[in-house]
Each structure stands twice: as C-alpha cells, then as structure tokens.
C-alpha cells in the first residue's frame with residue numbers, strides 16, 4: 001500500500017560480496033529499512049518464489065550496522081540467509097527439528113562457556129521462549145501454555161470488549177470536544193485504538209494492578225526499543241528501563257505469591273506441575289515476551305485489517321451485511337497483510353537440504369510467512385482480499401511447529417472484537433485520506449504508522 005513505487009533498486013541487488021569478499025551470484029539484498037521495502041515486498045517475494053522455493057538473501061538494515069554493535073538485531077539482519085518462500089516448504093521448515101533458534105545449541109560445552117553473555121538486563125529477553133530450543137523450550141512452554149487456551153481466551157472476551165468500548169468512547173468524546181459531528185468525526189486509529197488496546201489486554205491477562213498501569217507504560221514502550229539498542233546512548237536508557245521494570249515485577253511476583261488473584265502471574269508463581277517450576281528469570285522472560293510479541297503484532301492486525309477492509313468497498317459491504325464475518329476477516333487479514341513478514345532466523349544444526357538446496361551446518365535459514373501466504377500454489381487468487389475466503393485460516397501468519405504463536409487465540413479474539421465493534425458502532429466508517437497515502441512503517445513488522453479515519 002502507500003507508495004506505488006516499483007523502484008526496487010535499493011532493495012534488491014544481484015551481486016553481493018560473500019564472506020571471502022567475492023561477489024556471490026544471485027544473492028538478493030532485502031533492505032528492511034528502505035521506506036519502499038514493505039510497499040514492494042509482495043512483488044519481491046513473487047519474483048523470488050518464481051525462481052524457486054529457496055533464495056539466497058541478505059536482510060540488511062541499510063548500512064546502519066557497525067562491526068562493534070553486534071546487537072541481536074544486527075545478528076538477525078546483517079548476515080546472509082537461505083530464504084524459504086513457498087508455502088509447503090515454509091511449513092516443512094518450521095516443523096523441521098534439525099533447525100534451532102539459539103546459536104548456543106550448536107556450540108560445544110567449552111564454546112558455550114566462553115561465549116559472551118548479554119548484559120544482565122537483557123538476559124531474560126535472550127532466554128525467552130522465542131530464543132531457546134528444547135529441552136528448555138519444551139519445559140517452559142508446557143508451563144505457560146495453559147494460560148492461553150482458546151476457551152480461556154473466549155472467557156476474556158467481555159473484558160476485551162470493555163477495553164475497546166472505553167477507547168472508542170474516548171475517541172468520541174475527543175471528537176465532540178473538537179466540535180465534530182457524526183459521520184464526519186475524525187480519529188487516528190493507531191493512536192486511539194490499535195496501540196493502547198493490546199497493552200491493556202495483556203496487562204489484564206497478566207494481572208498488573210490497575211493503579212500500576214500508568215507506571216508500567218514507559219517500561220513497556222521501552223521494551224519495544226530493545227532491538228534498537230545498538231545505539232550506545234539508547235542502550236543505557238533501555239537498560240535502565242529494563243532494570244526498573246525487572247525490580248517492579250520481582251516485587252509483584254512476591255505480592256502474588258502472598259495473595260494470588262485469578263491471573264497469569266499468579267498462576268506462574270504457583271506452578272507445580274511434576275514439581276517443575278519457572279525460575280524468576282524465566283517468569284521475567286515470559287512477561288517481557290508477552291509485551292514484545294503480543295503488542296505491535298496486534299496493533300498491526302487491527303490497523304492492517306481496517307485499511308484492507310475500507311479500501312475494498314465490496315468487502316466492506318459484505319461485513320456490514322453480516323458482522324459475524326469478523327471471525328473470517330481476522331484470518332484473511334492475517335493471510336493478506338500478516339503482521340510478521342518473515343521469521344528472520346533458524347540455524348541448521350547439521351548439514352541438510354531444504355527443497356533440494358544444500359545447507360551446511362550453521363547456515364542461516366529465514367522463513368517467508370508473507371510469501372507463503374500469497375503462494376498461488378496454496379491460495380487461489382492470492383492477491384485478492386476476500387473476507388469470505390474459505391481456508392483463509394490456513395495462513396502461516398502465526399508460524400508453525402514448536403514456536404507457533406502462543407498468543408494466537410488471544411490475538412484472534414482481539415481482532416474479532418475490534419473489527420466487529422468498529423462495524424457495529426460506525427456504519428459510515430471510512431478512510432480520511434486516499435488509501436495510497438497511508439504509509440507502511442519501516443520495520444520487518446508489517447503495519448501502518450497512522451490510519452486517519454472518519455466516523
């Protein structure tokens with residue numbers, strides 16, 4: 001969306017130097033900081049997929065990387081990778097237990113002992129579910145999974161509805177205060193609803209007391225800056241923020257141990273399954289990950305779905321005629337404009353082949369979720385947005401395999417409530433600017449910076 005530029009010169013280069021300094025034939029650079037990257041990404045994925053199921057790529061951050069920084073972001077994005085682009089091989093790759101997420105899994109015990117440790121404040125993040133392999137992953141996932149069942153999430157529907165309604169009430173009051181009247185009131189969707197909504201839901205689910213919410217707001221925002229911590233000045237601030245949030249949570253864990261309430265933190269501090277317990281660091285890791293993995297992704301689900309719907313009038317008419325389509329609209333949004341374009345890194349634990357491409361032990365594999373979701377071999381007319389599409393829910397927007405999104409049942413309910421409520425409350429909802437003026441944000445997460453609406 002946004003720009004219609006087809007200029008991919010800056011995002012795709014055919015010849016890149018390899019480790020030996022020689023150009024590697026066919027290596028494609030995907031510069032995720034290029035403002036056109038997201039706007040043209042589906043064309044890029046189509047072109048790569050047509051050449052074969054596995055491409056050689058370098059996801060770059062546009063030359064911002066430096067030798068010294070070596071942040072998690074640099075390690076993820078500034079190295080070459082085998083990029084899997086077609087649906088069947090994406091699924092097979094995500095299910096393949098010869099691939100790891102943690103570089104330490106490939107090390108000998110001696111190498112591991114000598115590997116540099118991240119700064120202490122970052123340790124819980126470095127050891128969160130997303131970044132660890134079995135057996136630790138299996139153990140921790142089993143302990144936190146019960147908090148995320150579909151039935152449990154359905155039970156949260158009324159409180160999710162209250163949060164959406166309260167945010168929309170406020171948007172209405174603000175429009176009133178500006179003297180605007182329906183159906184020409186204005187609202188910027190991301191700021192008014194999409195951004196604050198998932199933080200409130202996650203805080204409810206974890207059991208962060210209401211009176212503490214203003215205090216934690218800065219810390220949750222700080223968490224989202226972690227991947228930019230290469231900048232030394234930002235890094236000190238991020239570390240200080242993490243220290244404060246850690247101190248707050250440690251104290252909250254103690255309070256919940258004393259007097260449990262019906263929430264996820266209380267359950268975590270009291271877990272005793274087969275005498276298995278979560279360590280303090282594992283609980284911190286889980287809380288941090290909820291905010292990191294569950295926030296921007298859900299912001300983007302809401303923003304992307306609303307823009308997709310309002311820029312396809314025939315689909316909007318279907319939703320208005322039958323609001324129960326909100327459930328399928330969530331699935332189609334995840335397929336059509338899923339919030340996570342690709343999973344940047346898996347590591348080959350041994351020499352292996354993916355779709356006939358040999359990959360040596362230690363090789364990086366990236367997994368193209370957005371590409372798979374537009375694979376014409378899997379979805380008929382894949383570039384059409386169709387809220388009634390059968391099998392829309394076969395998308396891979398939540399990943400697959402052992403790391404499949406833990407929050408998927410929650411994200412689904414959040415999306416359903418947001419879309420259904422917007423349709424019900426605002427029959428005249430529409431974009432305030434032409435769709436092609438709404439710009440994608442610059443990140444590997446697919447989402448709009450701002451979505452101006454009239455209602």
Ligand code: HEM
Pocket residue numbers: 129130131141202289290291293294295297298301338339340343397398399400402403404405406407408410411
């Ligand atoms: C539309 C919204 C969302 C999308 C598109 C999404 C997408 C994903 C994807 C693709 C993965 C797999 C990453 C990988 O394999 O490396 C993942 C993992 C994860 N997600 Fe989500 N997510 C969303 C919402 C949420 C929410 C709301 C939460 C929790 C509050 C959450 C928590 C997690 C966790 C904890 C993991 C790691 C699971 C593991 O490694 O075992 N996500 N998510």
